[in-house]
Amino acid sequence: MKKVFLLTLIPALGSLFVINRVEPYIFGLPFVLFWSICWVGLTSLFLIIANKLDPANKEEEEL
């Protein structure tokens, strides 16, 4: 459960961390925007992995 919690903590903190600069442009986007979009993707990734490992899913099936 701890592992799952830490997994979800990463995107929670990461997405709030702003790198406030325009350059370099990546895929045509200002860096600050690109950085935030990355975290959208990473949030998804971390939460999907967390769900795979989450013992709560097993408990529910047993109910």
Added chain:
Amino acid sequence: MNAALLVILFFLGLCIWLGLQARKGKEMTIEQWSVGGRGFGSLLMFFLLAGEMFTTYTFLGASGGTYRSGMPPAIYAFNCFYFVIAYWLLPPIWKYAKENKVLSQSDFYEKKYKSQALGILVGIISVVAVIPYLVMQLKGLGIIVSEASYGSISPHMAIVVAVIAVTVYVTVSGMHGAAWTAIVKDILILAVMVFMGYYFPFHYYGGIEPMFEAIDTAKSGFLLFPKQGLSISWFVSATIMTALAFYMFPHMMAGIFSAKSGKSLRINAGVMPIYQIIIVFSLIIGFSGVLQVPDLKGPNTDLALFKMAKLSFDPWFVGVIGAAGAMAALIPSSLVLTAVSTILSKNIYKAWKPNTTDQQLAKLTKRLVPVIALVTLFFTFNGGESILTLYLMSYSFMVQLFPALFFSLWKRNPVTVQGAIAGMIVGSIIVIYSTLTEMSLATVFPSFPNVIKDLDLGLAVLMINIAVTLGVSVITKKPVARADKDTNISNLA
């Protein structure tokens, strides 16, 4: 009658048809009507929650905000925090709701704290917060349809027609109607936004990077967070506040109750961020307007998207955009109507007349839909500025319900009924007072550094609320002895 109008009418017809269709093969008990019989799997939940999340804000607000203030509102629009909160908070809420046959958000508090008074208080706070939200959706819809029809339909006319449509299919199908129309809406919005977000920068600037470079040259600092005002400190606090308030809304809670399992909610939390990518396109549309239609002022900035569309496309396509926008307002409205009428009948009417049977309750709930719709229409046409003020308060209001909910999910709830009520009332009063007097942390503490002055006021009030809630709970002691097993959220404590 122009091409745009025909397209909009077609999609409106489709919505009504799907909404009516949705009830087929189901006996409409109150549980079916209010929370879809708790049978929605991951896919339908995805569309339903996306339907709640992507409203006229995604459409006009995000692009308009970006057009007006540049990068800060753009990045605020992503809010990944929503999903992390959703991952931990929603499954235990759902589980408790299922085990205790909870039908509305007020129900949840009422049953958790075994207090009808608390249920009524929560009901009142959320109705007060959510009606302005509904009004703003309708106003948005009026503007969208009137713009998209090149003024051939007045905003008033559009709003009346839309309200009749929603009332009909919500009364008949309740939550099922909302979920099925949400699917059409999401697909349409996705297609329209992706196309425009790609087309504008390439057509007008020769690419995405050239567009941003042009903006950066013309308006230095527009692509960054400023040192004060909409600063990083504002961003962090507003993001957290919005995410905590988000799931407290009565229609969001009803959406959560409709899930089939806790797992489907967790999967959803993981998949929803992908959907946020749609917002990127909305932001690019907003940015593309900055140099192309530079003269929009005040509330008109929210029309940036439409100004760009009319400048660039044939009427029939403007009609498609209009239809997508109108649905972006219709679906959340239908969810709000469902949730509010459930609260009014189940938590307020039934508290007053306890021996109402379930059948009578189901009937009453449906009959309340047109009544609430009429009240909303009245405020939409007569509310004026006060509605906007209330709307600005709605998130700050809803977040006041968070502490009592959060602590109630602990294995041993440290909060008493008195504590919960005191916290909510104190929090709400400060929110009302501060909104009316336009108070912010900057006006209260003018000499503090910007890091503190720019903090979101709602979050600050939340801290006071938590302090009051816990303080009063310690004094009134006699904890509500509830040992909730397997409550995930307790691991956060």
